Amino acid sequence: MTQYVTPPSDADDRRAVEPVICYPNETLPKSDLALYQNALDTAETVSVVQAAPREACTFQAPAGSFFRVTSVEGPQVGDLNLWNARDLSERFYSGKTRALHGTHVTIGERMWSSFPHLRPMATIVEDSLAWYGMDRFGGSVHDVIGTRCDPYTGNLLSDVQYHHCCHSNLTRALADALGVSLQEAEPHVHDVLNVFMCTGFTRDTGQYFMKASPVRPGDHLTFFAEIDVLGALSACPGGDCSASHTSDVAQCYPLQVEVLRPAEGALADWQSPEPNGYDQSHGR
Numbered sequence: 001m002t003q004y005v006t007p008p009s010d011a012d013d014r015r016a017v018e019p020v021i022c023y024p025n026e027t028l029p030k031s032d033l034a035l036y037q038n039a040l041d042t043a044e045t046v047s048v049v050q051a052a053p054r055e056a057c058t059f060q061a062p063a064g065s066f067f068r069v070t071s072v073e074g075p076q077v078g079d080l081n082l083w084n085a086r087d088l089s090e091r092f093y094s095g096k097t098r099a100l101h102g103t104h105v106t107i108g109e110r111m112w113s114s115f116p117h118l119r120p121m122a123t124i125v126e127d128s129l130a131w132y133g134m135d136r137f138g139g140s141v142h143d144v145i146g147t148r149c150d151p152y153t154g155n156l157l158s159d160v161q162y163h164h165c166c167h168s169n170l171t172r173a174l175a176d177a178l179g180v181s182l183q184e185a186e187p188h189v190h191d192v193l194n195v196f197m198c199t200g201f202t203r204d205t206g207q208y209f210m211k212a213s214p215v216r217p218g219d220h221l222t223f224f225a226e227i228d229v230l231g232a233l234s235a236c237p238g239g240d241c242s243a244s245h246t247s248d249v250a251q252c253y254p255l256q257v258e259v260l261r262p263a264e265g266a267l268a269d270w271q272s273p274e275p276n277g278y279d280q281s282h283g284r
């Protein structure tokens with residue numbers, strides 16, 4: 001909220017200072033997209049699961065395989081969580097991914113993992129919505145700026161008890177996949193990649209906005225798994241997120257996740273990335 005504070009005499013000069021990019025990313029290890037694309041061309045589907053509307057599904061994608069999220073039946077956005085399948089404490093870090101790649105991600109960009117690992121968990125290799133770019137509202141697709149819709153915020157703002165927010169869907173799906181209680185699973189659920197969701201920040205108030213997703217059945221987002229990945233995808237109760245979420249009002253559709261394995265030798269001498277090289281001595 002704007003406070004009425006008298007501007008200093010040089011306010012315009014201060015505002016006119018040019019921004020600098022916080023994290024120039026030219027020195028990030030390059031992803032070999034040609035290699036990945038060639039491997040994808042040889043790949044065969046090994047499993048297919050669907051997240052039912054207002055539910056989540058889980059999947060395993062071993063290092064060196066691909067996973068593809070596809071819109072089926074109707075426009076629908078998905079909330080994606082990723083973990084290292086061997087160590088759930090290493091998980092997708094949406095904030096650092098945003099700092100490195102920007103508010104929305106597309107082909108060639110990575111899903112980075114939490115500290116102290118900070119390595120690519122997955123690389124985007126196909127994005128049928130890459131044509132969308134950024135619209136006149138500052139909106140774009142596949143964001144790492146939202147969190148995940150959750151029942152706590154719904155309760156805070158609207159005093160409701162709603163159980164099919166992405167946070168709860170992911171919690172139930174992960175609990176079932178691990179064979180643990182909801183209480184044990186919940187702390188592993190984290191901020192998501194909003195697959196197919198069209199979002200931005202309003203220019204005047206800086207508020208997070210959403211608008212009807214441009215996704216249509218057949219649209220897909222395909223990832224190369226850089227490490228052994230356990231994934232969970234929720235078909236958001238917001239549907240295409242044109243109007244509302246955290247309720248049963250929106251029309252919702254399923255989402256499909258397919259895991260694909262490339263042919264033997266198709267990845268040549270590709271190797272799964274090592275954890276981050278910082279020595280963790282923190283100055284002591």
Ligand SMILES: [Zn+2]
Nearest residue numbers: 149166236237
């Ligand atoms: Zn959601």
